[in-house]
Amino acid sequence: MTDKQSWGIIGGGILGMTLALRLKNAGYNVTIFEASSKAGGLTSSWEIDGIVWDRFYHVILMSDLNTRKIIQEIGLENDINWVETKTGFYSGGKLYSMSNIFEFFKFPPINLVDKFRLGLTIFVASKIKNWQKLEKVHVSDWLTRWSGKQVFDKIWLPLLKAKLGDNYKNTSAAFIWSTIQRMYAARKSGLKKEMFGYVNGGYNVINDKFARHLIEMGVDFKLNSSVSQIKPLKDGSISLQTAGTEQYEFDHVVSTLSPGQSVNIADTLPELEKEKHRSVKYLGVICPSVLLSKAISPYYVTNITDTGTPFTGIIEMTALINKDKELKGRNLVYLPKYVNPEDNLFESSDDEIRKIFLGTLLNMYPQLSESDVLYFGVAKARIVFALPTIGYSNSLPGIQTSINNFFIVNSAQILNGTNNVNETIQVAETKLKIILNDLNKTK
Numbered sequence: 001m002t003d004k005q006s007w008g009i010i011g012g013g014i015l016g017m018t019l020a021l022r023l024k025n026a027g028y029n030v031t032i033f034e035a036s037s038k039a040g041g042l043t044s045s046w047e048i049d050g051i052v053w054d055r056f057y058h059v060i061l062m063s064d065l066n067t068r069k070i071i072q073e074i075g076l077e078n079d080i081n082w083v084e085t086k087t088g089f090y091s092g093g094k095l096y097s098m099s100n101i102f103e104f105f106k107f108p109p110i111n112l113v114d115k116f117r118l119g120l121t122i123f124v125a126s127k128i129k130n131w132q133k134l135e136k137v138h139v140s141d142w143l144t145r146w147s148g149k150q151v152f153d154k155i156w157l158p159l160l161k162a163k164l165g166d167n168y169k170n171t172s173a174a175f176i177w178s179t180i181q182r183m184y185a186a187r188k189s190g191l192k193k194e195m196f197g198y199v200n201g202g203y204n205v206i207n208d209k210f211a212r213h214l215i216e217m218g219v220d221f222k223l224n225s226s227v228s229q230i231k232p233l234k235d236g237s238i239s240l241q242t243a244g245t246e247q248y249e250f251d252h253v254v255s256t257l258s259p260g261q262s263v264n265i266a267d268t269l270p271e272l273e274k275e276k277h278r279s280v281k282y283l284g285v286i287c288p289s290v291l292l293s294k295a296i297s298p299y300y301v302t303n304i305t306d307t308g309t310p311f312t313g314i315i316e317m318t319a320l321i322n323k324d325k326e327l328k329g330r331n332l333v334y335l336p337k338y339v340n341p342e343d344n345l346f347e348s349s350d351d352e353i354r355k356i357f358l359g360t361l362l363n364m365y366p367q368l369s370e371s372d373v374l375y376f377g378v379a380k381a382r383i384v385f386a387l388p389t390i391g392y393s394n395s396l397p398g399i400q401t402s403i404n405n406f407f408i409v410n411s412a413q414i415l416n417g418t419n420n421v422n423e424t425i426q427v428a429e430t431k432l433k434i435i436l437n438d439l440n441k442t443k
């Protein structure tokens with residue numbers, strides 16, 4: 001690094017913190033603006049009934065090398081636990097284990113020929129390298145071609161609807177490709193076992209340590225600082241204003257907010273450019289955390305192929321983490337539902353959601369009764385992941401905006417992966433390299 005240029009980063013989630021880390025490594029002055037009172041964004045934690053855990057379920061895969069590198073850099077590598085987990089399927093009112101190839105062949109809802117086609121589809125997707133081609137095909141067409149109509153209707157369609165709602169109709173086959181790639185990576189080669197990891201204390205500990213690490217390196221980490229506007233100044237620098245009407249100036253500013261949110265705080269961008277960013281559609285999530293007095297299954301993930309359940313799947317966190325150490329012996333189950341950002345459920349109270357979600361859970365697990373439910377709290381996020389629509393990567397706006405020195409780097413730029421921390425770090429690191437290279441060229 002040759003000079004001490006200043007950088008303002010908007011958003012103190014994983015993406016913003018990674019950018020700050022790499023900019024600080026390169027010797028720049030960095031300030032992060034985070035709207036909420038703590039670091040971490042979607043990975044941040046909350047306190048439920050006296051215990052602190054992630055608002056949204058998170059695991060680390062062995063193949064998440066970017067995540068593991070950051071964990072190592074902030075000094076938490078000895079705090080990762082690796083656990084062999086199992087996957088369940090809830091189908092036709094029954095719960096099945098689908099954790100290995102033998103169980104797959106015993107899975108009753110589809111016949112042997114269909115099982116073969118389902119297995120073939122997964123195998124083919126795991127081998128495909130040219131994901132750009134898949135971006136041109138509808139996910140439903142691609143899956144029907146490989147799996148057949150029967151398997152599509154019985155297995156894939158409920159799973160697609162669960163994750164995407166009716167948006168599956170505009171989603172490309174790149175979506176299922178990246179999901180299968182990640183699922184494959186989760187299984188160790190040879191034994192094909194699913195090994196998932198978590199850090200003691202969850203993402204609460206990772207985020208705290210990450211933020212402290214940055215502060216110790218000299219990053220100015222401003223919490224409770226929602227950015228309301230950025231403007232270009234005559235000398236090429238950027239003025240940044242927070243909702244508290246405080247004013248700052250930086251040589252460069254990077255927004256890590258979604259495309260739509262990023263252009264909403266940059267009034268001087270041309271309308272056409274704003275429209276391009278706003279046309280990137282995101283999905284949100286409604287995600288109840290339920291504390292139970294007993295376990296409901298041995299599965300970390302239970303996929304649901306029955307239609308009509310109000311939630312997308314079931315994540316039993318305590319099938320992964322040590323409940324005595326982390327959760328005072330309670331069992332934690334998440335009941336996520338992925339929805340459009342304008343879905344009415346965002347306006348529903350926790351009690352209303354509890355009525356809809358819990359009734360179904362109790363029906364699905366007859367051994368469970370209302371008295372086993374110790375706590376029910378709902379986390380919500382309207383902006384979670386960008387929908388991989390047909391031709392997505394071609395329609396995506398670039399990172400350089402028409403305001404010099406104002407960049408937009410966000411999770412929408414994950415092109416060949418699912419939305420996860422590992423890919424988020426990858427986007428931050430690769431896009432920052434491009435930005436710095438371009439800036440060096442113009443010097």
Ligand SMILES: Cc1cc2nc3c(=O)[nH]c(=O)nc-3n(C[C@H](O)[C@H](O)[C@H](O)COP(=O)(O)OP(=O)(O)OC[C@H]3O[C@@H](n4cnc5c(N)ncnc54)[C@H](O)[C@@H]3O)c2cc1C
Pocket residue numbers: 010011012013014015016033034035036039040041042043056057058059060225226227228256257261265285287336381384410411419420421422424
């Ligand atoms: C239900 C769920 C389950 C998940 N499971 C996993 C998993 O198992 N494994 C995994 O690796 N990943 C998982 N993820 C994905 C992971 O959480 C995200 O990929 C990652 O956290 C995205 O980070 P980000 O920094 O891009 O965005 P965010 O975390 O959304 O960060 C953006 C930040 O900007 C802040 N902000 C917003 N507006 C302003 C403003 N005007 N001014 C200043 N700050 C602002 C927000 O408060 C937020 O902190 C999951 C996500 C969800 C929702």
